[in-house]
Amino acid sequence: MATPKIHFLSSFLLCSTFLCFFHCTLSLLDPGDAVGILVQADDVKMLQNNRDSPKGCDFSVGKWVYDDSYPLYDSDCPYLSSVVTCQKNGRPDSDYEKWKWKPTGCTLPRFDALRFLGKMRRKRIMLVGDSIMRNQWESLVxxxxxxxxxxxxxxxxxxxAMAFHAMDFETSIEFFWAPLLVELKKGSENKRIVHLDLIEENARYWRGVDVLVFDSAHWWTHSDQTSSWDYYMxxxxxxxxxxxxxxxQKGLSTWARWVDQNLDPLRTQVIFRSMSSRHNRENGWKCYNQKQPLPFFRHLHVLEPLGVLQGVLKRMRFPVYLQxxxxxxxxxxxxxxSVFMRVISQDEKKKQGKGLSSDCSHWCLPGVPDIWNEMLSALL
Incomplete structure (x- = not known):
């Protein structure tokens, strides 16, 4: 009567051994092969990056939850640009400051200033990119x-470049303006030229930095009417x-070659932050008078730049983390x-946003970029 049990046990052990071997074999594959993972979410295929995820947690997947203990600072912070101090500019609601990102299956730690400064003691962190990255720099400071x-x-x-110095920690939190990463120069007849294969004029500032955080997408996706250049070279x-x-893709590849050839992963940590979403009329959105996060989405207009970025990072030797x-x-x-980039008059308020310029690209502070910095702190 014991024989069937022995056969069952033997079969179970054989299957377990096979599964273990299969899993271990997969783990020996080139880690770069696992960088691009196609995820289906509400009819939108999204490229995700799991390389170097801290403790196996994918911070990119989750939901916004209301948390009355936020924000972590107020709009009186002296380092904020007036265009992002929405409360000071007369925005009547403030709930947008109180949403925290909750990743699926793990926890994103609340930002702890002393802990962050302790990790960055005697180090330089530099955020490199466009005005959205300046948005994030102001938040971090x-x-x-x-x-x-x-x-x-x-x-x-x-x-x-600009740098905030925490002198007792010998720490600097820096921002470097390079919206295309590669060089943008004036040519003959005052024409603006993007040099797709030149970067050293910008990159010389990046040497010797301990943590580099990059972004570059918004300028590349400007329409012809708002383009910041006339020609490519x-x-x-x-x-x-x-x-x-x-x-x-060409500009990012120039950046990738420079990182591969000039930086030491034992000395420098490199993070590339993906494109933040715009909600302007051109993309079918209007951000004026929006007061709550959406519970789900059906359109992802930044999928193509994200896919290009994924492809470039996958071919790199240097271990770059995609945030x-x-x-x-x-x-x-x-x-x-939205319209609260500046203080607006009572007459303008009566128009309910009509006829006013509206910023649906940058972010109010305190606000969404604070969460990016909670993610950044967790990654370091």
Whole structure:
């Protein structure tokens, strides 16, 4: 009567051994092969990156939950640009400041300024990119500055760079303006030229930095009417027309080669933050008078830039972590300044936003970028 039990046990052990062997074999594959994972979410296929995920947690997947203990600072922070201080500019609602991102299956730690500064002691962290990255830099500085005495903090400027110094920690939190990463120069007849294969003029500022956080997408996706250049150049070839995504891929590839050839992963940590979502009329959205996050989404207009970025990172030797904030920002049409980029008059308020310029790209602070910095702190 014991024989069937022995056969069952033998079969179970054989299956378990096979599954273990299969799993171990997969784990020996090139880690780069696992970078691009196709995820189906509400009819939208999204590229996710799981390489180097901290403790196996994918922060890019989750939901927004209301948390009355937020925000972690207020709009009186002296380092905020007036265009993002929506409360000071007269925005009547404030719930957009109180949403926390809850990843699926794990916890995103609340930002702890002293813990962050402790991790960054005697180090430089530099955020490189466009005005959305400046948005994030201001958020990060406001998150830490409250625990530093006034006499022990300062901001310095050096050309396209600015730095917040926490002197007691010998830490600098820096921002470097390079919206395309590659070089944008004036040519003959004052024409603006994007040099798709030149980067050193910007990259020389990145040497010696301990943590580099990059973004670059918004300028590449500008329409012809709002483009910041007239021509592309590659080598000696002047190019009038090129697909925006091909140009983006070429520019990112130049950046990737520089990182591979010039940075040491034992010395420098590199993070690339994905494109944050715009909710403007061109993309079928209007952010004016939006007061809550969306519970789900059906359109992801930034899928193509995210796919291009994934492809470039997958081919790199240097271990770059992709911080995917695209999904979480798609849901936050309520978080933009909209018409509250500035103080508006009573007459303008009566128009209920009609006829006023509206910013549906940048983010009110406190607000959404604070969560990106909670993610950043967890990654370091």
């Amino acid at each position: 406001c998150l830490v500055q409250g625990v530093i005495p006034t006499s022990r903090k300062r901001v310095t400027y050096n050309g396209p 590659e080598g000696n070839n002047l190019i009038r027309n090129m697909s925006a995504m091909i140009a983006y 995917d904030i695209t999904t979480m920002t798609v849901l936050r049409g309520d978080g933009h300044p």
